[in-house]
Amino acid sequence: MKDYKKINQVVYDRFAEDFEQSTKDYLQEHLLNDAELFIKNLSGKRILDIGSGPGRDSLYFKQQDLQPVCIDLSPEMIRRCKEKGLDAYVMDIEQLNFKESSFDGAWAYTSLLHLPKTKLPGILKEISRILTDEGMFYLGMKEGSFEGFKEGRYPGYEYFFTKFTGKELKEILSSEFEVIHFSKVITGAAYLNYLCKVKKK
Template sequence: MSDRKTLDVYAKAAQAYADGFARADDSFHDPDYAAFTSLLPACAHILDLGCGPGHWAARFKAQGFVVSAMDASPEMAALAKSDFGIDVEVAAFEALEHKRSYDGIWANFSLLHAPRRELPEHLKRIHRALNPGGIFHIGMKLGDGEGRDKLGRFYAYYSEDELKNLLQNAGFTVTRTRRGNGQGLAGGIETYVILTAHA
């Protein structure tokens, strides 16, 4: 995520976002967390890609996984450090240049800020960064096209079939999908899809 307007929104709303999501009861995502972690070996190395305020990275770490974290927002990275002791690499998605470095990559509602034209290459980068058979979790909002929400954040929307095809084209095999509805920072209720895949 390198869109300046989106980063500015998160810079101003970082604390509110952390208070509303990082410290909230996120139990409705427990099945997604379990679907991801149950496929990983003990002490697996996980990358939280677009980690936000660090709450998922902290949960992985507490479970005994080795955790790396990336986010394009310096303000979110600072909260991850101060609240959870998570060191975050402040970088955009295209900075992911590792090869066969991770057992799992968790991209929970982060890649939706990437333009549609860029997502295929991001998925290829993620596939290259995973060890053979590595596990990938991606959460995205359902819809079509791209645009900005009322807060000014950039979003790209996809159908479930589009995402499955994009993942397949990047070399992934999708093993699980789940749809749900949730309220985001902007206040609206939107439908999302979670996909779990292996490299």
């Protein structure tokens, strides 16, 4: 298979400005209730924004007196996070370089959909590892049935992404997490969003 990480990184670096501007109001318009519920269920302030992009969601969390850490494979996205005063690092989400129980919550909105489907269970296990026993996890994924390279929002540029059915996601999540809230957002594409808590370790 082509190098999906490098291809996706190049696309997001190149179109970082367009991505930031076109999605800047997304949380306020579509995820605010879920974000508030996520915050309400946290046992502490430390959260990891996995595949943070330009830091839209983490900036909101910081404004709510939380302590977000942004990670993304795109150096340009991380530069934009740092411009906003966010704690941010270039990091491969397949290699979470954090100690056990480092965070009270993890937020992964439409970032894990850029991984091959076979890798998702292992990544969820790693996310569980870096969360506390009371840790909360929020996951947003595209609905459907797809895995591969395809043109997305940027004509002429293919990138790698996946789509899952709700049944698939609930089954995969169940090994590490208990789903406590579900929502669906439709903005051309349909997104399945799950608020979860870590299963007792």
